Amino acid sequence: MSAGFVNSMLSVMRKELRDIGRDRRTLALALLMGPLLYPLMLLGISSLGEMRAKTQLESELELPVIGAERAPNLMAFLASQRIRAVDPPADVAAAIASQEVDVVLEVSETFDADWRAGRPASVVLVSDDTRRNARVPAGRVRGALQAYAGQVASLRLVARGIDPSIARPLGVGSRNLASEEATRGMVLSMILPYLLILSSFLGGAYLILDATAGERERQSLEPLLATPAARGAIVSGKMMAACALGLFALLLTLLAFKLTAQLAESARMLDVSFAAMARMLLVLLPMLFIGTALLSLLAASAKSMKEAQSHMVWLMLLPMVPAFILMVNPVRAEMWQFTVPFLAQNQMLLKVIRAEPIDPATWAVYLGAALALALALWLGAVGRYRQEKLAVSA
Amino acid sequence: MIQAHQLHKAFKTRTGTIKAVDGVDFRADDGRITGLLGPNGAGKTTALRMLYTLMKPDSGRITVDGIDAAADPAGVRRILGVLPDARGVYKRLTARENIAYFGELHGLSRATIASRVEALATQLDMHDILDRRTEGFSQGQRTKTAIARALVHDPRNVILDEPTNGLDVMTTRAMREFLLKLRDQGRCVIFSSHIMQEVAALCDRIVIISRGQVVAAGSADELRARFNETNLEDAFVRAIGSEEGLHA
Numbered sequence: 001m002s003a004g005f006v007n008s009m010l011s012v013m014r015k016e017l018r019d020i021g022r023d024r025r026t027l028a029l030a031l032l033m034g035p036l037l038y039p040l041m042l043l044g045i046s047s048l049g050e051m052r053a054k055t056q057l058e059s060e061l062e063l064p065v066i067g068a069e070r071a072p073n074l075m076a077f078l079a080s081q082r083i084r085a086v087d088p089p090a091d092v093a094a095a096i097a098s099q100e101v102d103v104v105l106e107v108s109e110t111f112d113a114d115w116r117a118g119r120p121a122s123v124v125l126v127s128d129d130t131r132r133n134a135r136v137p138a139g140r141v142r143g144a145l146q147a148y149a150g151q152v153a154s155l156r157l158v159a160r161g162i163d164p165s166i167a168r169p170l171g172v173g174s175r176n177l178a179s180e181e182a183t184r185g186m187v188l189s190m191i192l193p194y195l196l197i198l199s200s201f202l203g204g205a206y207l208i209l210d211a212t213a214g215e216r217e218r219q220s221l222e223p224l225l226a227t228p229a230a231r232g233a234i235v236s237g238k239m240m241a242a243c244a245l246g247l248f249a250l251l252l253t254l255l256a257f258k259l260t261a262q263l264a265e266s267a268r269m270l271d272v273s274f275a276a277m278a279r280m281l282l283v284l285l286p287m288l289f290i291g292t293a294l295l296s297l298l299a300a301s302a303k304s305m306k307e308a309q310s311h312m313v314w315l316m317l318l319p320m321v322p323a324f325i326l327m328v329n330p331v332r333a334e335m336w337q338f339t340v341p342f343l344a345q346n347q348m349l350l351k352v353i354r355a356e357p358i359d360p361a362t363w364a365v366y367l368g369a370a371l372a373l374a375l376a377l378w379l380g381a382v383g384r385y386r387q388e389k390l391a392v393s394a
Numbered sequence: 395m396i397q398a399h400q401l402h403k404a405f406k407t408r409t410g411t412i413k414a415v416d417g418v419d420f421r422a423d424d425g426r427i428t429g430l431l432g433p434n435g436a437g438k439t440t441a442l443r444m445l446y447t448l449m450k451p452d453s454g455r456i457t458v459d460g461i462d463a464a465a466d467p468a469g470v471r472r473i474l475g476v477l478p479d480a481r482g483v484y485k486r487l488t489a490r491e492n493i494a495y496f497g498e499l500h501g502l503s504r505a506t507i508a509s510r511v512e513a514l515a516t517q518l519d520m521h522d523i524l525d526r527r528t529e530g531f532s533q534g535q536r537t538k539t540a541i542a543r544a545l546v547h548d549p550r551n552v553i554l555d556e557p558t559n560g561l562d563v564m565t566t567r568a569m570r571e572f573l574l575k576l577r578d579q580g581r582c583v584i585f586s587s588h589i590m591q592e593v594a595a596l597c598d599r600i601v602i603i604s605r606g607q608v609v610a611a612g613s614a615d616e617l618r619a620r621f622n623e624t625n626l627e628d629a630f631v632r633a634i635g636s637e638e639g640l641h642a
Contacts (some may be wrong), residue, residue, distance in 0.1 A: 006496070007501065008498075008499055008501075010498055011495065011498035012499075015484075015487070015491075015495050018487070018491075019484060019486050019487065022486040022487075022527075034428055172452060197633060199518040214541060214625070215482075218478070218482040218485075219480035219481065219482030220481075220482035220484060221480070221482075222448065222478040222480040223477075223478050223480065223482070223496075223543065223544065225448060225477065226446050226447075226448060226471060226474070226478060226544075227471060227499040228468045228469075228471040228499070228500060228501070229473040229499040230468065261642055278456075300517065315498060388448070388449050388450065391448050391449075392443070392448070392449075
């Protein structure tokens, strides 16, 4: 690369940044939309979810019970678990369908007789399991019922002089090996990678579309290409400007995450150390290059600004694809995944969010594949700029 | 000096191949204004685009001051000042910044750019608009900016594609004077036009192009004599063999 090439590239980059710097509103949208909107959205979603789980788990649960008078001891036990029996609605099925109540407990007519005879006394838990809202209260009631059954069973065995442990051949316990950080990151693991990948992928979109398809439409590309500056230098300068803008937006977004996470109570949901931020940035940088080079290529091939902009629709969906695939068909992390664009970023970001260590080989495979793709797209864009068709505006 | 030998350029379209330039030959000397005259669609813009290396001719050869355009296109662009048909300026930059940007791309130093901007602003009488953003410029102000931008590197050869297009009478007159000044500085000036009076008033040599071919070349007097007409317009019509394009 000669000095002339580099100087031309820097001139183009400076000019493009100055140009967009004077377009205040566009600049503000490009720079502040991500950093302001995404963290707010994220924290809003996670604190909503947290709030609901908390109220459902800790507050007193009002449980409509049919035939509560047939099982006074059970009701007393439930009350000790902060589950208060109330009168059932007239039409149970309708009340559940209309979400008036989430869970209804039905004590069978023969409960008292069965209980005294030592037969299983039946209670029925009525709920609609497809309603996410009903799952937590139903689980609470089910747990309380099992606890009561276990307690009474043990008492009955003891009353007959039998060690209650004889009725429990297996002592099943469970240990959740999910790291504490991973548990925290669960909600965010779905949405955060997508948002970050999207904002890095399309971070320089406005600038590059405007500087490529827009410049041609405004009839200033032909005089530009009539200067001795190499076409490779011109398109590279434009891409560098877009990358600089995208990088700045990305830094602001990450910083905004950090600040909001520290201010809000949901701070514990995120690994927001500077080290984690730096790792995320390193993961996202190749994405920024890939997105910018791809957009340059598409914009240089488009006949008009309108055509170039219409690419945005599918480009915005692209980063979602691996998230959807992973949702439907979770796969084990294997090395090949770190070469697939979007999937790789997703997996890498998940690792960072979950505070898992990433070994150097993974980094090498990831960065190597991503940068190679960025380079290929960059060469494609340069090649597109060398074509005669590009310069001649319709 | 710019020389074009047997230029050919065809475009493929949906309806077939169009021979935009089909054997154009001419020579433009230093210290002369050479006018490419022809009706709309005659191939003037395509011919000029090949001269400033935006397009490659399918066949034929172009040299600018002895440099072969096919072998060293960047070298040719370095010694050419070009006002293309498309002359958009960056509307969020001032006129001065627009000119300086092209100066940078020509590899000029900051000091050279500053002194060239001053000189061009004086010649083109644009000191009052130099530090205004070009958004909202009149057509004439935009053209002045585009010309200053094209000449920032003080090129020996100047190519202007319909430079007076869309300009009012006063600005057109100023533009003509400017072109004569460029000639008197010893530069090789080529400009294209479809306006007879302009070509007659300015050009030392006229190249008439029709349907992609040079149909006649010479000074205004030579052309009048050759086609036996006292009026250049009539000579032009005789040369292109129809009245096509005259009223366009």
